[in-house]
Amino acid sequence: MTQTPSLAPSNPLIPGFHPDPSVCKVGDDYYLACSSFEYLPGIPVFHSRDLAAWSLIGHVADREGQLDVCDTPTLGGAWAPTLRHHGGRFYCVVTDAHGRGSLIFTAEDPQGPWSNGTVMQGVSGIDPDIAWDEEGTCYITYSGLLLHDGDAPPTHLGIQQVRMDPRTGRALEEPRSLWSGTGLMFPEAPHLYKIDETWYLLIAEGGTERGHAVSIARSTRPEGPFEGCPANPVLSARSTDRPIQNTGHADLVQRPDGSWLMVMLGMRPRGTTRAFSPMGRETFVTSLHWEDGWPVVAPVELTPPGPEVRERDDFDDECLEPRWLGVRRLPASVASLTERSGWLRLHAGEAKAGMDDLRPAFVGRRQQHERAAFSALLDVSGGTGGISLRIDEQHHYDIEAGHGVIRARARVGSLTQTWEQPHPGDVAVLRISTEKPPADGLENLAADMVRLSVRSGTAGDSGEAWTTLALLDGRYVSAETTASFTGRSVGLYAAEGTVDADWFAYEGHDAQR
Known part of the structure; x- marks a missing residue:
């Protein structure tokens, strides 16, 4: 599974506040979705044929009622979608924070129309991921962050997983705890993949601020047990002078030539103390290669400015x-x-x-x-x-x-x-x-x-x-x-x-x- 890394596309990959990117490949086409929070239409969907030039083709939530953001507080709304394709159908799982809860949207065409959204039952947390094994069993893996009303602080149960009936949104078992990172705060943004014969669990930890990081673990089974990478975190910009900070909340995708890319959120802090980021969390990309069954991720580089x-x-x-x-x-x-x-x-x-x-x-x-x-x-x-x-x-x-x-x-x-x-x-x-x-x-x-x-x-x-x-x-x-x-x-x-x-x-x- 060793490849020579390819050059990454330009950064930022999708500028402006487009955080929490999730990407999937269907034939020769690539699709990417991002968080949208209190804004409507919600959950923008982008298309590319080369992973470099992206065009906005629609939104998952473009009708009243798909997201319950009418009275949601600031920072609520559509959090951390995962976009996947399975059995000829597109799936987008997402948290409608302080709204409907964790949702499953489906569509035959990523441009839409998307379904009204099925509420997941038995999933208490945020940042859901959806994956299937060879037998067709569906797994929802998520961050067990419990949001409470009022002044009560959130409770965090780490990375959780259930088998799921995606048609009804009903969990088929009680949640189990998976690997939750290296001990940094807020393990979240899990993505589960089978690459060759190995299952990989990619997560974010350290919080979405300057300590943000990407860590990974592997197993022979989608439900674990998982072994963490000795080099974790495999990506972080914390305590560096890199122009792109807060790198985390990542997803993996394979290029047509067989090489791999990682998309993630990041920020461009500016000012003498590099403390202020006007456009917030944007989508960036970097290359990676595999050594001994683990990803080795290149630092996220900022591309020279393009034309006006x-x-x-x-x-x-x-x-x-x-x-x-x-x-x-x-x-x-x-x-x-x-x-x-x-x-x-x-x-x-x-x-x-x-x-x-x-x-x-x-x-x-x-x-x-x-x-x-x-x-x-x-x-x-x-x-x-x-x-x-x-x-x-x-x-x-x-x-x-x-x-x-x-x-x-x-x-x-x-x-x-x-x-x-x-x-x-x-x-x-x-x-x-x-x-x-x-x-x-x-x-x-x-x-x-x-x-x-x-x-x-x-x-x-x-x-x-x-x-x-x-x-x-x-x-x-x-x-x-x-x-x-x-x-x-x-x-x-x-x-x-x-x-x-x-x-x-x-x-x-x-x-x-």
Whole structure:
């Protein structure tokens, strides 16, 4: 089982907050799914033919009720999917944290439609994996983390496993404890494989922060007993100067040439102390080879930045593109492309608190480059709204128009600050951009600075002056400050009445290390 390692594709493999990747190979095609937490549509599914270029082809949860995230607290929702193919059918098992529980979704086509989701019975924990032996017995292996309501801390039972009837979601036995790593905290994210004649159990441990690590064990049977690799953890960036930190929560996949890759989550911390990661946990990849029946994993390398990306949505289609997201509800519940031809109309409805609302009237997309600019032309004759850069309802930077005023707002925890200037008329071009911090002073601790601006004209895309209302420290909308499992999303919102957007533009490029 010894191969020469191949070069890994570029990193990040899927930029922007796309954590907890799971990948499977079906013929010549590869499919990858990620966590989505409180955002809908949920559980994005990507496709590739070469494991390097990936395209978003849909979502597992694109209908009301598949995930119960309507009132889920921040950090809840869709956690850690495992994507597999068996018997001509695709399976996605996932935890709907603080919602429906552990779920089994199925589909004939990974683009969908996916089933409504079967609730697992007899599985108390998170991060489920699904695997089958040669006899067709289905195994659900999961992290025995018990989430409690109120202030009670979670209870951890280590890595657990049951035989499962995947049609009914009913466990066929009491859970048994498997190998739970080297003793680091939070053993989680198990994936079970049979490679040649050996069963491997891959897990994450050490927590999803800087101590995150990947460890592996093996057995002759899917239910163990498992023997840990002497070199565990086989991957970790902790206490190193590597540009990609928090590497863990991994999955294995074989390339067409027989070599192997490992996909995992990681973070790009920036600033003088390398303490702040604006885009949160992203999907990365590295190569591995096998020695004496154990994987030897290469360090995760950051690829030099690619060319600048420029994208623009003129809202001329009948449906929003799949990359558009809503918070705890589907974008179509607050947005319409048909009420005003060529425009996106947002209805504030009951979301009177703007971006502070648990379910804001927001339609956004992930920030996927370290230096990015998001701009839009808005007609606010029917209400008030603008552009928001969001981590969660308590951490966001907004710029909005309405009632003759342009207003910039920073919400950081319990603190809010605003800046205003008059703006006659009902049309405004607003922009949020992320920029390199100053080279000296306290600001260089930041990963970036966030500029909130309004343009003096509306006719063209360039040549007119921008007026800055606020230049803000990006540390306060980064994953570490907010203690978030997600990253930044940026998009359009309505705080009152209706707001129309003629276009939304995105420009982005990554910073040199």
